[in-house]
Amino acid sequence: MSLDRSDVERIAYLARLAIDEQDIPQYTENLSSILQLVDEMQAIDTTGVEPLAHPLDGEQRLRADEVSEMNQREQLQSVAPATEEGLFLVPKVIE
């Protein structure tokens, strides 16, 4: 699988990554060589093989629905770039 410039631009958009125009050829080359490497997988017959998502086939544990932690908003927001009255500030989204 080989990628072209428009593939790289689309992937970068989906990943919410801005990339510089001059870096696109390098990304295209690197990503294409990585995808060539992973295409080796297609040589293996996996018909009927159950995918393994978790090494120990673990199941999600459930717990009782009880209050286990107190509100830590101030502590957790102390590392935020911008907050006001307990809210995270971002550029205006709705006109």
Add this chain to the structure above:
Amino acid sequence: MHTKSLTELAADLASGAVSSTELTQAYLDRIAALDSRYNSFITTTPEIALAQAKAADEARAAGQAGAYTGLPIAHKDLFCTEGVRTSCGSKMLDNFESPYDATVVAKFKAAGAVMLGKTNMDEFAMGSSNESSFYGASRNPWDTDRVPGGSSGGSAAAVAARLTPAATGSDTGGSIRQPAALCGITGIKPTYGRVSRYGMVAYASSLDQGGPMAQSAEDCALMLNVMAGFDKMDSTSSQRDIEDYSAKLNESISGLRIGVPKEYMSDDLDPQIAERVQAGIKELEKLGASVREISLPRTRMSIPAYYIIAPAEASSNLSRFDGVRYGHRCENPEDLMDLYTRTRKEGFGAEVKRRIMVGTYALCAGYYDAYYNKAQQIRRLIQQDFLAAFNEVDLILGPTTPHPAFKIGAKNNDPVSMYMEDIFTLSLNLAGLPGMSVPCGTVEGLPVGMQLIGNYFDEARLLNVAHQFQQVTDWHKQTPAGI
């Protein structure tokens, strides 16, 4: 004092030959004097260390000392440390002082450990050389023109340079074992779920596992006794009981059945490393182990499977770095999209961006079956190969890496050639099995490692075999010149 092992230092503390305060000051002085050569620490924490040392000495005086009380530890900089920068080797988290402790960090604190600082690493643990760190590459103490391996390269270099007797690491595709091998130290990646992932900055959640890095198996056992155990804060933490990992160290390994995969002793392997591993096998045979050839036919497929699964999980995990809640935020964003894309462009380095993009691509509508699902199916086949092997043998043994440490910069522009260095380590993470790297010789003055692979939750056996090996060899005691 700095050449002593963690176990020897524990004995010195217990006998009163040295206080934790004296020990801690000696290591802090060594780091301050020498780490400019190795760049193995991102952050040092002398005030915290001396306060913890004082508390440890007081606890000992009051008769309340445990096995780890007063002993130093350095944490890989992806373990969250309350009030101390947790950068994960990234500009994205350069300004991040974690508001809470990782479970591993909390367990060391509760055990009375002394934190010396946070060690250098590949950015977000993505790398096999430490060169992707925002803080510059850490250097291999055996040859400072060479890489220490990665991603836990700072931890490995710090232990090898005897700047700390012990360090934590994490291993997603070999990130404890490979740098341990390249720096001539001992490291163990436990079974997936044995050590809590809570507060470890996530790379690939179904593969990540924290573990000990130190001079010897005995030291790793001492550390694993602190680190291991169920944690309700980690949804994939194992509820299985933990063992005393030091208890079986001295047991005989007579009768142990060892399998050596023919795919590991292959053309990919430096012939001089093959010789050192063969010599290691001879030592284990002398101790009564029997050795036979086995086959792990899908070994080669671990590389493509890993380089889909890990980037796919990374692209999802790293979507949290959006400039809103913590970490780097770009200046003067025009709108929300600009905030996201520019923050991420500025905050992430090249290798992290590559993996995010590969993962994003693999998870795209239309490609999911061809890539992610296929990789998870191959993952099942790799696991089946191991399970079949463990019907015949108790332990699998081979090299940790195909080559000794390479020169800094040698593989910078060729990610695929860098990925091939992980060929012997990746499959364990895909299967979730425990593995360790044990020093077994040097090649042209550079250390190489032997990898021991155990069945699920067989950490005590791995440590036992490695300890017995280290009773009859002294590779783990060798240090770089001038240490």
